[in-house]
Amino acid sequence: TRPDFDKKVVDWLASNFKKDEGIDLLKDKQALQRLTEAAEKAKMELSTLSQTNISLPFITATADGPKHIETTLSRAKFEELCSDLIDRLKTPVTNALRDAKLSVDNLDEVILVGGSTRIPSVQELVKKITGKDPNVTVNPDEVVSLGAAVQGGVLAGDVKDVVLLDVTPLSLGLETLGGVMTKIIPRNTTLPTSKSEVFSTAADGQTSVEINVLQGEREFVRDNKSLGSFRLDGIPSLHHVVFHKLKSSLILMPMVSLLLLLLIRVLGRNRISPSPALSTLPKDEVERMVEEADKFAQEDKEKRDAIDTKNQADSVVYQTEKQLKELGDKVPAPVKEKVDAKLNELKEAIAGGSTQSMKDAMAALNEEVMQIGQAMYNQQPNAGAAGPTPGADAGPTSSGGKGPNDGDVIDADFTDSN
Numbered sequence: 001t002r003p004d005f006d007k008k009v010v011d012w013l014a015s016n017f018k019k020d021e022g023i024d025l026l027k028d029k030q031a032l033q034r035l036t037e038a039a040e041k042a043k044m045e046l047s048t049l050s051q052t053n054i055s056l057p058f059i060t061a062t063a064d065g066p067k068h069i070e071t072t073l074s075r076a077k078f079e080e081l082c083s084d085l086i087d088r089l090k091t092p093v094t095n096a097l098r099d100a101k102l103s104v105d106n107l108d109e110v111i112l113v114g115g116s117t118r119i120p121s122v123q124e125l126v127k128k129i130t131g132k133d134p135n136v137t138v139n140p141d142e143v144v145s146l147g148a149a150v151q152g153g154v155l156a157g158d159v160k161d162v163v164l165l166d167v168t169p170l171s172l173g174l175e176t177l178g179g180v181m182t183k184i185i186p187r188n189t190t191l192p193t194s195k196s197e198v199f200s201t202a203a204d205g206q207t208s209v210e211i212n213v214l215q216g217e218r219e220f221v222r223d224n225k226s227l228g229s230f231r232l233d234g235i236p237s238l239h240h241v242v243f244h245k246l247k248s249s250l251i252l253m254p255m256v257s258l259l260l261l262l263l264i265r266v267l268g269r270n271r272i273s274p275s276p277a278l279s280t281l282p283k284d285e286v287e288r289m290v291e292e293a294d295k296f297a298q299e300d301k302e303k304r305d306a307i308d309t310k311n312q313a314d315s316v317v318y319q320t321e322k323q324l325k326e327l328g329d330k331v332p333a334p335v336k337e338k339v340d341a342k343l344n345e346l347k348e349a350i351a352g353g354s355t356q357s358m359k360d361a362m363a364a365l366n367e368e369v370m371q372i373g374q375a376m377y378n379q380q381p382n383a384g385a386a387g388p389t390p391g392a393d394a395g396p397t398s399s400g401g402k403g404p405n406d407g408d409v410i411d412a413d414f415t416d417s418n
Contacts, residue, residue, distance in 0.1 A: 005116055008081040009039035013054065013069060021067055023060060031059050038069075046075045047118045079121045086121050091294075093129050099188040110134045113143050166191040169286045172227075175212035177202045178307035179221045187217065187290075201235065208233040217293030219300035225289070306355045313350050313358045317343065320369060327372070335375050339368045 013035050014025045025031040038054050045052040056069035079086070097103065110132050116122065117140045126134045138146070153159035167190055173183040176199065184195045201209060209232050216224030293300075320343055324331060331339075346361040 004085055005043055005082055005119070006036060006039045008085070009042055009073065009078065010035045012073075012081055013039065013056075013071070016071070017059070017067075017069060021062075023062070023067070025060065028060060034059060042073050043078070043116075043119070046073070046078050047120065050075050075120070082119075082121070086125055089122065089125055090129065093126070104130045104132075107132060111138055111143055112136070112140045115141050168193075169283075170215045170225075170289060171217055173214050174199075175210075175214060175221045177311055180304060180307055181214045181216065181219060181221050181224050207235045209235070216289050218289070218296065219304040223292070223296075223300075225285075309355045309358050310350065310353075313346060313362055316362050316365060317346060317350070320365065323369070323372070327376070330376060331372055332375050335368070335371050339365070339372065342368045 010026075010032070014032075018024050025035060034056055038056055042052045042054050051072055051074040054069060054071050054073055058066045059069050060067050107130055110126055110130050112118075112123070112126070112134050117126075117134075123134050123136070126132075147164075150159060150162055151164050154162055154164055167188045168185055169187060171183045171187045172185040173181050174197075176182045182197065182199075184197050185193060189195075210229060211232055212221065212229040213227045214221060214224045215227050218224050320339065324336065324339065342361070342365040346358070346365050349357040349361040
């Protein structure tokens with residue numbers, strides 16, 4: 001941004017002055033203001049000149065008298081000072097192309113945004129990445145407002161030959177077990193759009209769920225922005241693995257209005273609950289959240305993997321115990337002993353909290369559980385005949401297939417967190 005480039009020149013001037021005079025101008029507010037103004041002026045002049053003079057008389061004073069700054073800043077030195085800022089510009093450009101699923105060959109023209117794009121080294125970088133000379137005929141200070149005016153004309157019907165597509169600035173999703181954000185609509189999805197995911201309730205006997213709609217790129221709820229939440233009541237108290245399937249659909253329209261539909265598949269009845277339109281974030285906060293997501297991507301991935309593994313392990317324990325209870329004495333004693341042993345090992349791994357230990361214990365348990373089906377299959381009088389293998393219903397029920405009929409509307413209290 002503009003202040004970043006200006007600060008590089010300010011720091012350079014202040015550092016040289018401190019080296020020569022032993023005075024830190026950064027601690028003098030009045031002197032700092034003059035340095036900032038001079039730095040901005042020098043930066044602008046270096047967009048067209050190879051060097052510029054910086055003159056700041058009476059910048060400060062000591063017992064020996066007034067002190068002045070008289071120096072020359074070349075374009076080459078300025079580019080050296082700002083080299084790290086220039087390098088940082090590569091990532092947003094490549095990310096934008098990746099998110100839009102485009103290559104540089106798909107670009108017809110490159111338009112620059114912001115006054116600092118007048119810096120020659122910035123324009124050279126754009127040309128190097130895209131292979132195209134940037135369009136310098138459009139004022140970079142006005143390009144955003146011009147684009148907004150065109151969009152206004154399109155919406156009003158005054159502009160007919162231009163198509164502008166809105167996209168989601170950040171991913172949208174819901175809070176799920178473990179404080180995890182499960183993304184439903186990825187960032188940079190073209191609007192309008194509608195995406196759906198199917199969830200189950202987290203516990204037996206659960207009769208209500210708190211729906212928390214989130215916006216952001218991080219893996220955990222605490223690091224994202226809550227757009228709003230509401231409680232969905234009236235779910236019958238049944239076993240969560242079999243009956244409680246919640247199909248959540250996010251519908252996002254242009255002008256960034258959001259509608260959340262919940263389709264509750266419970267005992268052959270559909271229940272739909274719409275939420276009010278939800279607010280979005282300002283541009284600077286969107287940029288901050290995207291930068292944080294990139295910075296903490298690996299750390300978030302490891303934590304998310306730990307939580308997902310824990311949830312999976314809990315589910316495996318539940319389903320295995322359920323299968324053993326339903327089959328009862330039909331399971332041969334030697335097989336049951338081995339399954340119980342591995343089941344206890346998994347429970348110990350869950351208590352220990354080690355992700356890898358839980359994965360290893362689940363793999364070992366699954367091998368023993370497979371022996372249940374094989375043992376019971378061998379017990380059949382006609383073991384070689386075609387037919388389903390007993391115990392095949394041990395896993396969770398599929399969310400696919402024909403859904404139930406539409407039912408009643410559930411009233412839900414909505415709380416806007418903004």
